[in-house]
Amino acid sequence: MALKPIIGIAAQILKDPSDQFIGQRYVRLNEDYIEAIKKAGGIAMVLTDLPIKDLEVLLLRCDGLILSGGWDIDPLLYRETEHSKLGRINRKNDDFFIDALNLAENLGIPILGICKGHQLINVAHGGSLYQDLESQNTKAFHHFQKGNRADYSHFVFIESDSWLSQFYPEQILVNSFHHQAIKKLADDFKISALSKDGVIEAIEHKNKPIFGVQWHPEMLLSENEENALLLMKRFIRYCIDRNEIEEELDRID
Numbered sequence: 001m002a003l004k005p006i007i008g009i010a011a012q013i014l015k016d017p018s019d020q021f022i023g024q025r026y027v028r029l030n031e032d033y034i035e036a037i038k039k040a041g042g043i044a045m046v047l048t049d050l051p052i053k054d055l056e057v058l059l060l061r062c063d064g065l066i067l068s069g070g071w072d073i074d075p076l077l078y079r080e081t082e083h084s085k086l087g088r089i090n091r092k093n094d095d096f097f098i099d100a101l102n103l104a105e106n107l108g109i110p111i112l113g114i115c116k117g118h119q120l121i122n123v124a125h126g127g128s129l130y131q132d133l134e135s136q137n138t139k140a141f142h143h144f145q146k147g148n149r150a151d152y153s154h155f156v157f158i159e160s161d162s163w164l165s166q167f168y169p170e171q172i173l174v175n176s177f178h179h180q181a182i183k184k185l186a187d188d189f190k191i192s193a194l195s196k197d198g199v200i201e202a203i204e205h206k207n208k209p210i211f212g213v214q215w216h217p218e219m220l221l222s223e224n225e226e227n228a229l230l231l232m233k234r235f236i237r238y239c240i241d242r243n244e245i246e247e248e249l250d251r252i253d
């Protein structure tokens with residue numbers, strides 16, 4: 001494919017924290033995502049909460065979808081009430097992410113969830129979360145690192161038959177900015193990577209191109225970290241390959 005692939009990124013809508021414009025809401029996405037896609041050879045298209053038909057029109061032009069990081073997920077989505085350590089939630093943003101996920105999944109567009117995006121993929125498919133990892137899982141170590149965004153925090157151990165194992169060694173170092181984590185894994189998914197304390201750090205669908213990582217490759221890539229670049233490149237390569245296969249099938253038809 002001669003053209004660069006277009007990767008849609010679902011972004012959050014939040015209230016202006018400065019209160020300079022009372023009631024103003026704004027689209028919020030860390031620029032690292034856009035830069036990471038650029039470095040890996042793609043073009044980012046920022047997606048926000050639109051009528052579902054309009055969102056579908058945009059996704060039809062995308063070769064891949066990234067669900068970005070963000071606030072905690074509404075626990076009602078996995079049939080739990082609020083734990084006292086639950087962080088800030090915004091149900092409207094969760095619903096938009098689920099709409100984008102469902103549309104992309106139905107269109108067969110490859111999906112990569114990062115941090116909240118990874119957790120949301122699990123919840124949308126029937127899994128659940130620790131609302132606060134440290135208070136609900138005593139074996140877990142601290143997963144919200146004190147260091148900068150491109151610093152390493154802990155190792156993850158790659159499962160031998162996973163997508164990640166196609167390009168990663170048995171263990172790699174990652175950053176860690178989460179106080180929630182997957183509790184019950186959704187039925188259609190398998191674990192791709194674990195941290196030493198048993199926390200699920202990466203998942204993949206058993207037979208669809210849907211992947212999730214709990215760490216932030218786009219932040220590691222802000223310092224040109226090799227493994228982060230590899231992950232983004234392999235995801236984008238996957239999006240291109242899928243298109244080429246479909247074009248081939250169209251010709252055969």
Ligand SMILES: [Mn+2]
Nearest residue numbers: 143175176214
């Ligand atoms: Mn972690």
